[in-house]
Amino acid sequence: MKKTFLLLAACLLPAVLPAETVTVYHTSDVHGFFYPREGRGGFGALAAVIKDGPEDYLLLDSGDFSNGTVETRNSKGLKAVQLMNKMGYHAATVGNHEFDFKDKGVAPILGAAEFPILAANFYDKSTGKYPAHVAPYKFFEVDDVKVAVIGLANRVPTNPAKSYSYGKPLKALEKALKEVEAQKADVVLVIVHDSLKDEKHGTQSYVGDIGRKFAGRVHVVMGGHAHQIFQNEYINGVLFVESGCYLDNVSKITIETDDETGKVVSAKSELIPLIVEKTGEDEDMKEYADSLREPGVDVSVGEAAETLSKFPVKEGVQDAPLNVWIADLLKAYSGAQIAIHNNGGTRVDMKQGPVTRRDLIEIHPFDNTVTLVEVDGKFLKKFVKTGFAPRSLFTYSGLEVTYKLNKKGKVKDVELFVDGKPVENRKKYVIATNSYIAGGGSEGFLFKKIPAENKKLAGETTIRDLMEEGLKQGPLSAPETGRIHQR
Incomplete structure (x- = not known):
């Protein structure tokens, strides 16, 4: 009798639909730092953190991955792309230091990437279209949630961009948003190589305007360039995240959507310091990174x-x-x-x-x-x-x-x-x-x-x-x- 009553009571309670969760890992300004420094950082530690997380996720980067160490300098950025391919990055955007090897060095970097390079405001000057291997956005299915990722490139390359041109980022974002909205995206993420609050370069950033102009249409903005850390910063409900530099950390972003309506319920972030003693290292990734070491420079x-x-x-x-x-x-x-x-x-x-x-x-x-x-x-x-x-x-x-x-x-x-x-x-x-x-x-x-x-x-x-x-x-x-x- 008691069991029957409990069963009946349970049936009378309103059904609570579970929220779908989208997990995103974010890095930026890695600058070729493949290995730990003083026990912190490196792709082995990053791989260990991701392996310990959910099976379905996105791994995104906000640019400046291709130069900053001897491995990237001597390979003109290609070793960085090799390692990101091995790591399984889902997308990245174009930073200013992707031009460290001048125009002629950009195309090989873009072409070597097995992940999409996203830059809605980046064009081939000769055609006015997106360069080969570049797209404005990309869709991903993460735990049955349709996620659109839009990229915005930094507009001040370290060397003059003779073969490439840049559009206004907010105008390019508006165009990309209309297209992803027409395709019924549940979640919209933006990766951008600019910072929410850039004191390093002394330039006025437009990044905060994404929250002011596109609230409700963009859910998370992941920035970089200024080598700063921001977690759980919001403008009109839009989450802004920056993860520092040199792969010292990775940001873990958790987005919950209503299972019934598909709308975003919440978005929050967590900074995970890549302290090797705590994270450990994935041996396969560590071994691969070590195989890319340049000889003769550790003297x-x-x-x-x-x-x-x-x-x-x-x-x-x-x-x-x-x-x-x-x-x-x-x-x-x-x-x-x-x-x-x-x-x-x-x-x-x-x-x-x-x-x-x-x-x-x-x-x-x-x-x-x-x-x-x-x-x-x-x-x-x-x-x-x-x-x-x-x-x-x-x-x-x-x-x-x-x-x-x-x-x-x-x-x-x-x-x-x-x-x-x-x-x-x-x-x-x-x-x-x-x-x-x-x-x-x-x-x-x-x-x-x-x-x-x-x-x-x-x-x-x-x-x-x-x-x-x-x-x-x-x-x-x-x-x-x-x-x-x-x-």
Whole structure:
């Protein structure tokens, strides 16, 4: 009698339909970091985390996968794609560093990918259509949920895109959205190589506008480029996620949909640090990654007596020890009055202990040489002031920069001094910087206004070669900082 009553009561209760769950793993700005560093990161750890999760999932990347280490540099990005193929990535978009090997290096990278390259705003300049192996979006079935992934490429390539052009990202997204909506997507994801809050590059980002303009149509935006971490940031219900860089972490995004209506009920994210001691490593993936190692680069070329940070270490000071050392190397090599080093060119810290060629490549993976540029004081003042975004994007040698902060914490009243004397508007100054910045690349855009006759190569030696020579002077100690300071 009791069992019969319980059965009847259960039948009278309203049916609760289970929600379908879509699991997405996200990486960005891997930059060829295949292996753990100090016990963290690497594809072996990533594979272990994914293997421990649900069987049905998506693995997506927001670009800048093809350069940043000796393996990617020497293979022109192809080893990165090989490893991503092995890892089973479902899609990726185009970052600015996919152009590190210039136009001719882009097509082989795109063609080698066994996963779709998605970039709704990226075109072949000669045809006006999407390049070979590129599409605006792709559909996936994940646990019976129809998921559309749309990609948006970064529009400021590291080398001029002579064969490619870029459209306005929000306009391209609108077009792609109409198409995926017509095909009845349940979930819409966007992978983009730009950041929600980009302090690194000093540029105004449009990424937040995706939440402001397309709420209810886009459910999750996965960004990158600025090497920042964002979890569970929402704009009008749209989830924004960024996963950092160098494969130190992976984001796990969980999206629940109503089983009856198919509509998204919730979306949340979790950052999983790839600490090998906790995650373990998938042996098959680890073995494959190890097979791609470049020989001869794990040899010591010097020693750091202490760790040199790429970030400021003193309060009220905006220059960092490692960047100061590099700026001083540029000045000493070139004989210029002033040297300018872009902080974004320093990718990782120099750790205490033996320093290998691999370490130097990871610190500065670019083959930039040194360029001398003659400018007047007026330009120099504008350049330095523009470089606060809000932190200084540059480090200087031979130049002292002082500033005040307003009530909102923003930089004001910037003053410049050379040899203790104020910089004069009409006076000429010879500065040394790397060839990328001198050419007007990224945050060095103001150099585009300097005539070519005011620029000349200081020599064929790369900045990385200067670093190796500098290490021969004996164990390296952190230089004093304070060249950019609050007064």
